[in-house]
Amino acid sequence: MAEAVEGREISVTQTEWTSVLQALVSIVGSDGVVTALTHRLVYQWDGNTVFGGLPQAVILPQDADQVEQVIRLLSDHGIPWLARGSGTGLSGGAVATQGEVIVDLARLRGPVRIDAVGPFARVAPGVTNLELNRAAAARGYFYAPDPSSQVACTIGGNIAENSGGSHCLKYGVTVNHLLGLKVVTASGQRLSLGGAAPDLPGYDLTGFFVGSEGTLGVVTEATVHLVKQPQAMRTVLALFDAPEQASQTVSDVIAAGMLPAAMEMMDRLAMDGVERGPYRVGYPPQTGAVLLIEVDGIDAGLQEQAERIVAIAQHNGVQEVRVAQDERERALWWQNRKTAFGAMGNLSPNYYVQDGVIPRSRLPKVLQQIEAIGHEFGLRIANVFHAGDGNLHPLILFDDRQKGQRERAIQAGSAILRICVEEGGSITGEHGVGIEKREEMRWMYSDEELAFQGELRRAWDPQGLANPGKVLPT
């Protein structure tokens, strides 16, 4: 069980705090201000589970006007705060490590408004990724960035982290699909950025805001680009002896001029986990690595593409290739892959996931290095990743009841990130820096560069109250 960090006391007097709470009640209503300890405990962690913290209060505004008033009030009193969606983030970005007030956006919801001519959708930040996708699907579209947590994660959170997902190899990440944003900045200003028409003048504030991890302001509405649903899809499962052959297949597919919609890989240990769960696919015991490849587009072209991919896999010694026969089978394979993180619970009482990026060509080498790190720290590591864009998710298994294992898991994660940076990659592809990787930022940026990023942050948040203690090292 992770230790709850009590958090620093906010530096306002009790009297002032009481009057702030009263003012908050008059903005959002009494059921929008949560102070009871048992309720605040629910907000201690996000999906990271290592870093915990207790917020002083949780506020639930219902619309953009209330968000603005809440932020202005907290700013006037110098009270630090942070915004939270569903709390599924994996870098501790929505955890109140300094006793911040949490502004929970769960009530900024409402129907997704789709403009089929655009095509685009206007969506409130509290809407989940899957809800947006379902609304788009009803009109023959989809929203491309599809993090595996999509059943729960919110669009606001996706924007804060610049989320990716399995299909971003072909379709790009959140920022590539964002046309416009309405935000309340950390200094309480309402901004309307971008819009429905492609908009390029001025500095790309939208592009800069995406991925800023809640440190610049709060999203109150997003206009996102939708993609037409492809006419058809082919989904292929390729089973290999070992990850090296699977990696080589990934490289060869791209070298052959094809860019599939998705190319996901799991190693033996990851497969063991998912096969014990409810979405069993049936991987033979001798399979060391599986590739899930999906191509989409005009039906006429897909058969040829799928055949070329199968030929490449065979050239690399594939054991077996399966092509999904129907939507039910395709859905099962995806469920199997997308529930991988949670499925680690079938193998171990605890797990810790990292999010490194490497150039695709380094995949086989880095996988071997990750294995060596597992041995070094005496922990099992399962590998699940977006093979097409070199984004790794090593799942480090540990038992918190065993003394020292948690610490070793964190150290192993950091060692893996070190390798990623050495190979020309990044410390995070989609989960964000949050609290977790602040110090590792020094591996990527010089002190001057970090100081400069801090200056840019202050242009939006002069008082330093928006999610302080995240992203930049102290």
Add this chain to the structure above:
Amino acid sequence: MLPAQIYDALVDIVGSAYLRTEASQLVPYSFDATPLFQHLPDAVVFPGSTDEIARILRLCAQTNTKIVPRGNGSGLSGGAVPIEGGIVLEMNRLNQLDEIDTANLTATFGPGLVTSQLSRAVEAQGLFYPPDPGSVVISSLGGNVAECAGGMRGLKYGVTKDYVLGLEAVLPNGEVIRTGGKNTKDVAGYDLNKLLIGSEGTLAVITEITVKLLPKPAAKQTAMALFDTLSQAAAAVAAIIAGRILPATLEFLDQPTLTVVEAYTHAGLPTDVAALLLIEQDGAAIVVKEEMERIAVICRQQGAREVRLARDAQEGEAIMNARRATLPALSRLRPTTILEDATVPRAQLATMVERINAIAAHYGVMISTFGHAGDGNLHPTALTDARNPEEIEAVEQAFDEIFRTALQLGGTITGEHGVGLAKAAYMEARFGKAAIEVMKGIKRAFDPQGILNPGKMFAAQTPRRVVVNRDS
């Protein structure tokens, strides 16, 4: 004129061969491809490395000297014009192609490399760099990044910002920073790439660029659809997109434009139509064939008089080159050609073109319209004479009304050519004060002294177009 010691310091950094100070040598650097904006610099310097650029910027910071980076001067919004004098930093010596990484699909190069040079080099390796501004044989990639250049393939493939993975840049105080890298996914820290792309040379000087590449499409087919009315052509555009097809290129030309382009290029463009759609699709051969057939059907359903497929790649290329030559072709008609840039939602295309024609008639000015129909990005182009102040005044008024019309229709004042000098006053109308304040805060963080490309992006009032501006 700058103090003598600044000229001495510049010679020290780049060598006397790479410094220009004589008035006659400065004139070519006093304007770019934007008509009617001109101002002499006090010096032009040609650095050969990032280190030299860092030293030059440090010198400027120490002496509070203005400095304007320049690529090949093909920009259309006055971005490279040194309106407050100072030093022009000509970047074209940094034109090396450092690397094409075929395993990871990236290319790394200097900002002075010309776009078509990069395209040819990557295509020779079976790869593809999609952004293709019309100026592709002239414009530098550094300029493309500074303006977030678009191009004819923007609808299907996106624009420059969708391809830039990493940059090296020098801040106005001489500090060198790196943003991003070679990774297609990277969320470590704030995305400075996004700030620098499209910053029009006002935040930092870009000294190295890494872009992502795509595999080269196997096949390509070009076609022309001929229409008797503007609204039919616009309706066809909407119908193609609604039909879930994303062509690589979907360009629009009106009759006056076609007449002029055909006279210049003899590419075989029809001149007896009200509007022409130029369509190109690429991808797997079987996909291209099927989609072009569907496009032809859609065009005919919307009333196209005829749909002509190019017989081969050469004919297709000739047609596309004719489109790229539209601006040079138009510029032959009158002494002054003013190409503007306004974008409206696709559904408003026909309305916008009709309003442009009505506005031109009302003010008695000649305006031809062509553009990237798929994106709703139009280039109303005025053909006029800068020596006639009354006519220029009428042109100014016409464009003013055209821009306001675009905003009214839910559009924006620039699709791809940037704000520069020409549209700075419209920024507040489009964004509102609060957003402009945030942008100014960012500008101050990068450039507290305001020495880098001053007077661009944010303006106190509408700049007047004058023939030549020079400090006495």
